[in-house]
Amino acid sequence: MLRISLYVAIILLALTNCRRELDAPSWDVDGYVPLASANLRIQDAIADSLKEIGSDQEITLVYKSNLFEYKIDSLIKIPDTSRTESFSIPIGQVNLSPGQVFMADTIENNLNADNAQLRFAVVREGIIELELQSTMNTPTIFTYDIPNATKNGVPFSFIDTLSAGTQQNPTTETRRLDISDYTIDLTGKDNNTTNTFYGVYEIRTAPFGNPITITPADFASLTSTFTGILPEYAKGYFGNRTFEIDETTETDIFKNFKSGLLSPAEGRLNLRIKNEAGVDFGVDLKTVAGANTNTGQSVNLDHFVTQNNVKLSRSLESGSGYPPIRPSNYNAVINEQNSNLPEFIGVLPKEFKLVGEVELNPLGNISSGNDFAYFGTGFEMNIDAEIPLRFNAQNLIFQDTTEFSIDSDSKEDTKRINGGYLLVHCFNLYPIEGELQGYFMDSTNTIVDSLFTEDLGYLSGGIINNDQNRVTNRSESTIRVPLTPQKIDNLYEASKIWFNAKLNTTNQPDSLTFYDNYDLNIKLVGDFNYQLEADL
């Protein structure tokens, strides 16, 4: 008996020692595992500021942008000017008594306004810099007045006393004087010219000084420099000039639509030109183009405004506001009836190009020198777009990239997947059909795998309910993606998904309205053969 018990004990002991070498028992199960769900709403890719939702949930793309502007500070430029008045005697000696004026004059300064003939200006910003120098061995008094430059009715006036200097060390002083808000008559001393103001200066010995004798080596000088003059208001004749327009304005209204042909059923562009300046403009828009930088396609707008010169009359000085002007406006309504707007929008423009000319005073000085302009005003061109989301689409490529990562802790679970399918269930309210593809990219944007390996996934479109003229029931389509352990490994390498959808409305005879309640619901389900392991 003892021997038998011993045998049994030995057998059991031997088996116990084998325990660590045993694998855990496992078997395969077929499971549906919810992986992820997503809601795709094309309209959400359009910023709220770029769309309006109507009472019936119809979507209208709205876009407002400034295409071109030209301001008065670009129109009337006053360059810095400088002038020096100097006194000295050529030979001999001259005695100067205290309080004796030894130099005085009236001088005219020309502002050299660029092609403009200004008669009147209000200074918004500006500096007069006066540099005083004297070798006189007694204090010297400098006086500088601009009688036609007034502020609150008081003419500009400057007086300063320079201490005594020597021939070896002349006394020098520089004074910067703000002339902002000064009103300047630019018709000169005799009111018969333009761009000109005059100053009156005087240099004398101080009354409280001593009599002095000067030689040719002595001198006294006054240098006046006008710098940074920026007019708040200017009046005169601004000349007949032409400005080139070559502007490109980016738009993100179709940012996520990469390529394809979109044929909107209707739309409206409002090209608004506003003239706030008291000067006539002639506008010659040679090209207004919508360009898709992704595809290289570009369509020129074909409309009256691009075929003809537009004359824009001057604004009027009136009203109580500031600036007291009544702008002149020109509106061009561009729609599918009077232009090729559907093609223009259909190219899915990423930028608008504007090429043309703007001519100042195309009819010459018909205002008799009464052109005017206020600072900050000028000429501008704006575009307003309203495009109801009602269109036919052909091979419309919709793309976006989104970041994601798979928790590495999941690897323990996913490595038990023997194979199966990734089921992509699509529930589509959009009346569009198409093909889907997703690319998995790593952190360096290198594509490591694609969602669909063999064929692109086909997405069926929602069926229009003829009574309501809209889709009320979702279409259902399921795309099966063979899933292998290699593809699972690739998913772990991925950090981004690049979605790519090619959409068509080709099976629909008419343009289709897209409503805000439309969406494409996607459910990712794993149809896995999974190795279930009993962890004993």
Add this chain to the structure above:
Amino acid sequence: MRIWIIAISVLWSVCTVAQTRYFDAAPQLDDNKLAIEFNTELYASSNAISNQFLYGFISGGKISSSTQEMMLKNTSHKNRLGLDFNTGFSVHLKPDNQNKITYHFGVHDRQHANASFSGNAFKLLIDGNKQFAGEEIDMSDFSFSMLRYQQIRAGISWKYKPGKSFHLSASFLNGEQYQSAQMDYLTLYSSAYGDEIRFNGGGAIYQTDPENKGFAKSNGYGASIDIQHDWELALGQSQNGRLSVALNDIGFIAFDGNSRKQEIDTLYSFKGTQLGNVILPFDTSYTFIGPDSVADDILQKKDTTGYNVMLPGWFRVNLYQQFERFDVKAGFQARFNASQKPYFYVESKYFLNEKWKLGGILGAGGYSNFNIGTSVEYSTDKITLQALSQHLESVVVPSRLGGLNLQIRAIVKI
């Protein structure tokens, strides 16, 4: 525990077990004063789990899909699984001056596992949820328990009248390990598209301190008694007969305060990671949720508390009659606190000669639906060796039937 099952498999060709026979009558000490008994049995039986699956489970590694398919054909609406593994030594002592009393002392290691599960739960476990797409399956009344304890037993047999004897024993129990899951209600819904799994369950999970596992480790203490009465029958000359009625393993174990309890009252819905509008920029960490992760999500609330567990006790009746060249034993067993059905059996041994007996067993009920077994016994005045298996039918048709059983009993009389 698998190792012990392997041991049984190795010895399968020799003999096998199904409904436990661990409480067979103590040896008769007619002229002997002392008997030492070694008894071990393994019993594993189910009306759903096939032997082929069980072999794969025991040996580890991949279980083939054909094994799964064949087994699932056998699945019933309600299914049960029972495992018992008992090993022990007993000493039976008859005092010198007493012919009517025998004392018994024993040390035993006892293990029992019991499971009750619906056919849907079994199909779900074995074949996954895909087959139930679009359905809500009811898996209520699911239960599983596993208990291991060590038993120190002391008892007395008293032949208080001619032909009548009474047996009583009391045991001190060391509760080593207990795991249990009792689900009052349990449903699982898998949507038709597979995009949602919804679990609705209520119940509790019990587990003794998982850090304190191993043979003879203690997580609680308890007590039990065994009571049996025998009536000797004389249906013929020199032909022993006996009717026995017994209650066994009537007791409990109080597990200590380090034990765990998890109550489940959860409606859990999983739809995968919600990515929102994928055409808008987002940055999300996606986590694949496998079955284990779902279980972790469901089983979140844990309490540490003590509790009492009633033993899976027995009520047994058997009738034994010996004839000249053979004997017959017929009986009935019912088990409390377990999913075992009442078990009826009949066993007959043919006396090949004075030392060797060869028997056959037929049974119905228990954890399986029916069983066919065999036994062999070698007996002398000093030694009795018995080997028995009650589940030969599962050896013959392992792909459809499930049952492993082996009992080895050795008695040395001194």
